[in-house]
Amino acid sequence: MSGEFAAPKGIPDYFPPASADFLAVRNALTGAAHRAGYGHIELPIFEDTALFARGVGESTDVVSKEMYTFADRGGRTVTLRPEGTAGVMRSVIQHGLDRGQLPVKVCYAGPFFRYERPQAGRYRQLQQVGIEAIGVDDPALDAEVIAVADEGYKSLGLSGYRLELTSLGDNTCRPQYREALQEFLFGLDLDEPIRERAKINPLRVLDDKRPEIKEMTADAPLMLDHLSDTAREHFDLVRTNLDRLGVEYVINPRLVRGLDYYTKTTFEFVHDGLGAQSGIGGGGRYDGLMKQIGGKQDLSGIGFGIGVDRTVLALEAEGVSVAGEGRVQVYGVPLGAAAKSELVYLAGQLRAAGVSVDLAYGDRGLKGAMKAADRSGARVALVLGDRELDERTIELKDLSNGEQRKIALDDVVAEIRALLAP
Structure with a gap:
């Protein structure tokens, strides 16, 4: 490592050219959401610590072990956001969005923070x-949310993943199941x-990844065997709609997400090419969360969080690149100060016409500048010297076929646009 400073441990940098894949993944995932009518929401990077303690659940590893929490200069306790759902629900309540047209459908993207032992993924x-869809408890909406994630993955060319699905029941069957599960667990040597x-x-015990705990709980009662008639009907309708949408899934009755607010439909996308960190995205329905964090209503919601980092790694594991074309379409090669001045002007004209352009800066020679043009991924090189x-x-x-010709300076924009036209 060179230099005095480095990025904090466990925080990756994304820089060209590899950052093109990162950007393409994020855009594809948000694009699938926008096509389904989800509007953009921009959330604060940090929130009141109590929002996550109450919303996510104090018994979760996220709250008890992983949050970045600190006191600000005003003595208030704030936390870097570890997830997005609680912040979205807070925003919906604060700004009265729950009193408008329902469901409230929003999409967000950005960094989240958890203090974990860093490893790949x-x-x-x-x-x-x-994405979050808040205000309507409809199995068809559950299916839509899952299908949006599936469409995003498929649009990237990702294929080696599976969707695991279950139901965590509702408030009419969860108390009885909790008692049955606790009775089983308290009979073990824990x-x-x-x-x-x-x-x-007790449900969080089933999420313990240690082999000895998984073995001890292998015969634990399962929520799917204790669903109420209402919860069972809801789950069956979610599956029916997923079947009609052509979204493949497997039922995993032991699936437990790492956050306490999930009820009914719960799901996770898994890619075995990533080793231990195989989850690339997931989510579920959360009845009761709005009331839990202070809302006057008690509206249900459903959403997902997809890991952009892990999706990039999954694509790499499959040998798929989604970066697309080069970073620019045109690369200017000036030979001399006067030529550079003219190419600066032409670059501005082309950019105004919607063409991406870069130039060889720093007085490079022709050979070095043409190598830079090749590395840029440009389709066209424009070479200008004193004689021209x-x-x-x-x-x-x-640059795609090596053909070369002279054109009039006044015709550059029209010629380039014609050449690049699909």
């Missing part, structure tokens, strides 16, 4: 795209931290 600053977790939120300036012409080289 698990970062302390993770990038996510998320260590004290796990027993405490079983008292607070005197003639009011410029050399246009099509």
